[in-house]
Amino acid sequence: MAQTVVVTSGKGGVGKTTTSAAFASGLAQRGYRTVVIDFDVGLRNLDLVMGCERRVVYDFINVIHGEARLQQALIRDKMLENLYILPTSQTRDKDALTTDGVARVMEELQTQFDYIVCDSPAGIESGALRALYHADAAIVVTNPEVSSVRDSDRILGILAARSKRAEEGAEPIREHLLLTRYAPKRVQGGEMLSLDDVQELLRIPLLGVIPESEVILQASNQGIPAIHMQGTDVALAYKDVVARFLGEERPLRFVQPEKTGFFKRLFGG
Amino acid sequence: MNATPTKSTLRLSGGVFTLSILRLTHASAKTLQAELAAQGPALRLVQGAAIILDLTDIDPSLSLPFSEWLTILREAGCFPIGVRNVSDEQAEAAAALGLPHLRGSDAKAASAPPASNTAAGSVFSQPLRSGQRQYARGGDLVCLGAVNAGAEVLADGHVHVYGPLRGRALAGVQGDESARIFCQRLEAELVAIAGVYMTLDAEHPLWGKAAQVSLDGEHLHIIALEN
């Protein structure tokens, strides 16, 4: 049976799609058969970030409406052979995701994969609810700012009350905090909330911290998930995230401001 | 007859909503108006909200001032959208004003963690998160974890919060002036007792401290919880 992981946030633009792509790629690198699904109907960003937009013929919505078989809509990743993308439609609206339809597709995916990663749309409405409904675990993507933390809190409440697990009275969804776009210098300057602040407010286990980095933009422009950007901080940070998710211990990095130049270090800053 | 049927643009779908229920205990429009005026802040909770009028406590043979109620409630900022627990005659009068008769049952707040409810009150062991709201009817409300910013706890009796209190807490919401609020860490957005409320910020001398809130006449008193 597959494990279903939702990447969610409430607030928009915090890094869900970036994280879904990197995290799913990381699981596949570790040898797990993984599928990543775009639940953001109407926007369709995941295929761009995964660099497979030109190969989309059928999508999630077509499968739900019986216009295509699941196998026709699944796109194999260009870099990892055990990673598949289930893209969404850009022309339909959110109502095209029916509860029953999603349940049927999830059930079919269950038998074929080890991990199902769901890239949630922003907000707390139907689209986000559908994305989190089947989850066994949740990655709550949060930026170090008050509004993002508030929305994450809101989503945590919804995870605890509105998911399938909650409705059936099963074990609650495993909750993981992922702090993204973290700029230690700006935290030090008091412009951003610190990791401690965010943890104190949300009180769920920390999965990792992804630094703010231009590499993310370069990666998404090239259609390469950030975890493949060899030797960069963000790639290393996302690898740590995957390792921790799989139960391995990894010390936190990229949470201190970078050491400044040689001379500063020599003469003391 | 048109041979080519045009495609309908109407779409009907179902949805489940949580609504507030206002239970009226008397048939007089004047009393309602007076009570609304007296309730003040407690009623802010339903501002802009759709509400159902529950008439359980009202004699089913009475003819009711639905039209006046509607005016008063709308003026108070809420939107009655239906009635329940009414006699057939009352339902008919309500329906004539666009208030359908609803037969739903009270639901436990759908988006809130489970509570253990006993005669002594309600105990929540999960944190209450932004957007969640809990009401302990007829007793105390105890929250073992945090009440986060944007969450709201209400009780007819006392409110006790053993984690940080960062949201809103309202005790004695039915008017019990002896109700109090106790918290381990006072960082609340708002505290209220029997309708007397106060907003707080980090300037407050007891901010972040263990404190209790009580009502003395018109004023809220916040003092440190000694231990």
Ligand SMILES: Nc1ncnc2c1ncn2[C@@H]1O[C@H](COP(=O)(O)OP(=O)(O)OP(=O)(O)O)[C@@H](O)[C@H]1O
């Ligand atoms: N660690 C990071 N450093 C710098 N930029 C980042 C980082 N993570 C994400 N971004 C940028 O932030 C923007 C939003 O990212 P992304 O699309 O992943 O967010 P999202 O949460 O999926 O948004 P939406 O809510 O619209 O679906 C993108 O331009 C992305 O390049």
Ligand SMILES: [Mg+2]
């Ligand atoms: Mg996205």
